Amino acid sequence: MNAAIEARELCYTYEDGTVALDHISLKAQKGKITGILGANGAGKSTLFLNLNGVLNPSSGQVLLDGAPVRRDRKGIAELRRRVGIVFQDPDDQLFSADVYRDISFGAVNLGLPEDEVRRRVEQAMERTGVSALRDKPTHALSFGQKKRVAIAGVLVMEPEVLILDEPTAGLDPHGVSELMRLLSQLRDSLNMTILLATHDMDVVPISCDYAYLLGQGRVLLEGTPGELFSQPEVLRANQLRLPRMAHLMEILREQDGLDTDVSAATISEVRRELLRLLKQEGPT
């Protein structure tokens, strides 16, 4: 498996001396959803801005498809075209009062001919399900709708890597599941590489194929969600928690002495695990 985007020994220090990234190395596999977990201030947003070329790392490299990104004007423009960021607050991203024009912005910046821009805008609106909102002013949209328009505004650039900063924050439960479905679709149908920062732990086992835990600007853990959840003490030390389901399995194991698999973190995994236990208990 080759990594679509890779950070190698990335360091970033803010002007005031705050070390935000401290030798971070991580990879996002092509066509997978990679979760970046971490408490507030763990360095997730800074990492993303480095991966997209808005910030320049103090040292270290960003590699796209195994090739290091050059830090000149052309290299940065290329990086921004291939790596798109959806910001946490859609009001930061939507600068136009017109939905269609806002979505077109990124594609126009790529210098594409008008027909191609229009085709991409239509396609992005269709993928994110915002076609019906094209005639509405931005300020009349709900938070969830703004979020979708913001995603469409990045998809229009047809990036290979899509980065989302806290995509589920502020959405209602329906909005969260719709969004996660959209991300899975992008992964499965377009083979898009997705990086998402979150501290919504219940979303992680459902949607992430791989995950990293960041803390104080360093990579503390990496592995499949199951592997991360088998070390709950590290998560807790970083102001995170287990998903509710995994927590239940942990309690059943530690307090009730059941032989549960603590890496089971989704409803279907826990269900399978409980049925297995019930069958074991059955004959006695």
Added chain:
Amino acid sequence: MGTDRYAYQSRLRRVSPMPKLLLTAVSLVLCLCCDSIAVGLATLAGMGALTWLLGGLSPRVYLRFLKIPLAFLLIGSITVLIHSYPAEAAVLAAVPVGGRLWGFDAAALRQASTLFCKAMGAVACMYFLTLNTPVIDVTMALEKLHVPRLLVELMELIYRFIFVLSETAANIRIAQESRLGYQGLGRSISSLGTLASMVFLRAWRKADRVYTALESRGYTNHLTTLSSGYRAGRWLYPATAGVALGQILVLYLERSVGG
């Protein structure tokens, strides 16, 4: 911002802003230049009818919008109307106050009603534009008319972030009120001051984040976007000529009847 909401619902919403701008400009200039009561009233009726018939705005809503400038115009016209005259002047209506007459004569009445009708006609012209064209389309048209790009981009950004900022301000205000921040004059003033400085600070920080987001989408000093397709609306050109012709005809009729 009330008008913008109706502009989005207008039947002319998808028509290119250029012919709408032209129709507004031509009728506005003619209405102001003719300097006549009849042309003012005719423009008011004509542009009102166009907003109703072409834009699909209900007359009730339109009349409600007309009421807003009406109050200003009435006060303005009254100050033009009322003069002070010597005791033996020929006036239409006046009240004697300390040896002089305060009221109006025929000329003043004529002047005030011309001003009033002209202004109402002009308002109707502007309403045709604002009730049928969202702000964002007007700025697009300005850009085509070679208004400096920086100015147009600023207008667009300001328009967008008015809503974001007013929402922020409203939220802060509610948060303050829910903690009794507006009880008594002293506290109200201090809370309002905090609100103003908070809104300013947040705007400052927001600007930073917006810039970052623009950069990540390939911003290169120009906010160039593509608007959703417009209908050409060429049929509005003959309509423009028709309105202009109507205005001139009314002026001619008034002059020939009056003269």
